[in-house]
Amino acid sequence: MTTSDVRIPVHILTGFLGSGKTTLLREYLQHDDTSQTALIINEVGDIGIDHHLTQHLDGGTVLLENGCLCCQVREDLKQTLLNLLSNDINHSLRQIIIETTGLANPSPILSTLFHDNELASKVRKGKIIATIDTLESVKNVEDITEWSNQVSSADTLIFTKADESSEENCSLLKEKCRTINPFADHFIKATSENTLRLALNTPLNSMLFLPFSTKGTGKPALKQTSHSEIHTQAILVGSVNWQRFSIWLSMLLYRYNDQILRVKGLLLDANTGNYVLLNAVRKVLAPLEILDKESLSSAKLGLVFITRDIDPEDITRSFNAFEISLN
Numbered sequence: 001m002t003t004s005d006v007r008i009p010v011h012i013l014t015g016f017l018g019s020g021k022t023t024l025l026r027e028y029l030q031h032d033d034t035s036q037t038a039l040i041i042n043e044v045g046d047i048g049i050d051h052h053l054t055q056h057l058d059g060g061t062v063l064l065e066n067g068c069l070c071c072q073v074r075e076d077l078k079q080t081l082l083n084l085l086s087n088d089i090n091h092s093l094r095q096i097i098i099e100t101t102g103l104a105n106p107s108p109i110l111s112t113l114f115h116d117n118e119l120a121s122k123v124r125k126g127k128i129i130a131t132i133d134t135l136e137s138v139k140n141v142e143d144i145t146e147w148s149n150q151v152s153s154a155d156t157l158i159f160t161k162a163d164e165s166s167e168e169n170c171s172l173l174k175e176k177c178r179t180i181n182p183f184a185d186h187f188i189k190a191t192s193e194n195t196l197r198l199a200l201n202t203p204l205n206s207m208l209f210l211p212f213s214t215k216g217t218g219k220p221a222l223k224q225t226s227h228s229e230i231h232t233q234a235i236l237v238g239s240v241n242w243q244r245f246s247i248w249l250s251m252l253l254y255r256y257n258d259q260i261l262r263v264k265g266l267l268l269d270a271n272t273g274n275y276v277l278l279n280a281v282r283k284v285l286a287p288l289e290i291l292d293k294e295s296l297s298s299a300k301l302g303l304v305f306i307t308r309d310i311d312p313e314d315i316t317r318s319f320n321a322f323e324i325s326l327n
């Protein structure tokens with residue numbers, strides 16, 4: 001890039017399931033002037049949630065759902081970017097941030113951006129930022145291909161949840177990340193500052209090279225089958241009695257232990273009439289967050305489960321059995 005490069009930077013915010021991408025973005029959007037930022041959010045599953053949580057941008061948030069950007073919706077990404085650019089008639093857009101799914105490999109996304117002549121003349125690579133959940137142990141993540149791909153592709157790593165993790169575990173994870181990608185900058189997410197802004201504004205390490213292959217056709221390096229043992233299952237859940245529902249959910253999370261990687265969704269609490277955001281990373285269920293009803297009028301209620309090595313229909317069967325038991 002030169003100083004006369006007028007192309008819009010596209011930043012990629014990636015990181016494994018539940019590692020804190022949306023939380024970082026929300027903080028960034030709440031505390032920064034983001035009127036010149038467009039956001040593209042990619043979610044797997046039939047129930048998109050993150051775009052409801054980040055709707056601070058006037059018309060500048062686009063949801064790409066039903067498939068992972070790195071394998072299934074790459075043509076949609078191109079079209080979305082071109083639409084954002086052509087709608088920017090006042091030329092006020094200064095940056096685009098793509099939040100990937102937790103399973104994405106950033107490399108094919110880059111290749112979509114930069115092997116397409118039309119796009120490459122209008123946008124340039126911004127930063128690839130990956131969130132690393134410091135509540136995970138090295139043992140848990142080192143064999144996960146998606147995790148390693150994200151670490152190796154990143155310019156910057158943001159270590160999240162350090163407020164709840166131990167210094168020792170943070171150091172072990174940092175060490176592991178350095179062996180995979182010695183060039184990335186490291187930031188610890190602090191509760192008192194806007195870490196994403198800091199990471200975006202810090203100049204790139206000049207030693208950095210991009211460890212992604214530019215060889216080949218630019219066709220997807222990964223197909224959805226590369227996440228083959230990982231499944232996404234959505235269940236529609238309307239209004240719930242949270243006390244009873246939470247018993248079912250806790251039992252399910254413990255029954256499947258580490259095979260349920262992520263649960264996320266919007267529910268209507270029958271007792272209070274509130275819309276609540278449910279968030280679980282592996283077995284850890286975060287306190288429910290009450291959301292603003294106004295911004296959720298078009299939201300689908302339900303839960304998305306991301307699982308590994310189990311029949312996803314088991315989740316639906318278990319939920320149906322739970323519902324029957326209540327009647």
Ligand SMILES: Nc1nc2c(ncn2[C@@H]2O[C@H](COP(=O)(O)OP(=O)(O)OP(=O)(O)O)[C@@H](O)[C@H]2O)c(=O)[nH]1
Nearest residue numbers: 016017018019020021022023102160161164279286
């Ligand atoms: N204590 C603590 N919790 C965090 C932090 N960052 C995120 N969380 C919690 O971790 C859970 C998952 O965070 P998200 O921001 O939804 O993670 P994500 O990477 O966007 O998740 P996916 O899009 O499903 O991959 C939520 O319950 C957050 O409140 C952090 O720095 N500290």
